[in-house]
Amino acid sequence: MYSRKRMTGLAAAGMSGALLLTACGGGDGQDLTGDNGGAGEDAKEIEIALIAWEEGIAVTHMWEAILEEKGYDVTLTEVDVAPAFQGIANGDVDLFLDTWLPTTHEEYWNDYGDDLEDLGSWYDNATLTLTVPAYMEDVNEIGDLADHADELDNRIVGIDPGAGLTAQTENEAMPGYGLDEDFELVTSSGAAMQAELASAISEEEPIVVTLWRPHPAYAEHDLKDLEDPEGHMGETESLHSMGRTGFSEDYPSLSGWIEDWEMSDEELSALEVLTLEEYEDEPTEGARVWLSENPEFLERTMGEDAEGLEF
Numbered sequence: 081m082y083s084r085k086r087m088t089g090l091a092a093a094g095m096s097g098a099l100l101l102t103a104c105g106g107g108d109g110q111d112l113t114g115d116n117g118g119a120g121e122d123a124k125e126i127e128i129a130l131i132a133w134e135e136g137i138a139v140t141h142m143w144e145a146i147l148e149e150k151g152y153d154v155t156l157t158e159v160d161v162a163p164a165f166q167g168i169a170n171g172d173v174d175l176f177l178d179t180w181l182p183t184t185h186e187e188y189w190n191d192y193g194d195d196l197e198d199l200g201s202w203y204d205n206a207t208l209t210l211t212v213p214a215y216m217e218d219v220n221e222i223g224d225l226a227d228h229a230d231e232l233d234n235r236i237v238g239i240d241p242g243a244g245l246t247a248q249t250e251n252e253a254m255p256g257y258g259l260d261e262d263f264e265l266v267t268s269s270g271a272a273m274q275a276e277l278a279s280a281i282s283e284e285e286p287i288v289v290t291l292w293r294p295h296p297a298y299a300e301h302d303l304k305d306l307e308d309p310e311g312h313m314g315e316t317e318s319l320h321s322m323g324r325t326g327f328s329e330d331y332p333s334l335s336g337w338i339e340d341w342e343m344s345d346e347e348l349s350a351l352e353v354l355t356l357e358e359y360e361d362e363p364t365e366g367a368r369v370w371l372s373e374n375p376e377f378l379e380r381t382m383g384e385d386a387e388g389l390e391f
Contacts, residue, residue, distance in 0.1 A: 122331045125153045129164040129176040136178035138355045142367040169195035179320040201318040202341045211291040214302040221307040229262040237289045241267040256312035299349030
């Protein structure tokens with residue numbers, strides 16, 4: 081999973097939380113004391129931390145589009161994982177939308193959780209997977225791959241060598257299901273894996289890849305995640321939104337929207353395709369296109385507050 085970062089700008093791994101002091105919470109006059117200018121009204125300036133993982137890019141730009149349409153002044157600060165949690169815990173950033181619990185971000189939750197507001201889970205099917213095209217009808221569990229090693233050229237197509245998904249597959253799933261003798265995990269990059277997957281599907285050839293949910297590939301292809309009865313790919317996780325201390329008090333309306341926010345696999349995959357691929361250079365515009373095509377999502381999430389929104 082960690083290979084998914086497309087770090088740019090402020091996202092260097094060595095960035096310290098001190099750099100976030102220039103965010104709106106500490107530098108442009110936003111009042112972080114809870115005095116938001118009127119009882120029951122949201123503060124209108126907001127700083128959102130963004131870790132450049134696929135789902136984080138997609139949903140952060142989606143909320144940017146929604147909030148701008150509602151009259152908020154939105155600033156996105158792209159950071160690595162540790163500075164994101166440090167910034168929210170210190171009150172230098174207001175919101176972060178891509179916390180993986182209970183496992184991936186467990187260390188940061190243990191370190192900073194007492195200084196964060198958990199605004200709830202918006203996606204509850206985050207998983208690491210081994211995946212095949214749906215037309216491979218005889219392969220349904222990871223253990224079934226052992227009977228199809230020859231037709232798969234003894235290859236599992238992976239992503240970056242340093243990714244958590246790679247380590248989980250190589251160190252846990254392959255030996256756990258007895259695949260380490262007959263298969264090689266071929267690593268390269270997420271983009272190379274997606275290209276090889278698309279090429280195999282275009283020829284309806286057999287292939288098995290390392291993948292994860294949520295991922296835009298599920299919106300592009302008819303795929304089948306292999307069942308993992310022994311749990312060697314790890315447990316299912318949930319994606320949570322985290323606010324700084326006092327967030328709900330300063331943003332009562334937004335807090336309610338976020339607490340009511342849920343996304344299905346299909347919704348998130350379609351949003352990722354628009355923000356990461358079709359509008360790669362303008363992800364907020366891609367999010368606006370998705371929102372224009374999914375008014376029921378806005379109504380479900382925001383209720384009467386969605387009235388009048390146009391994208």
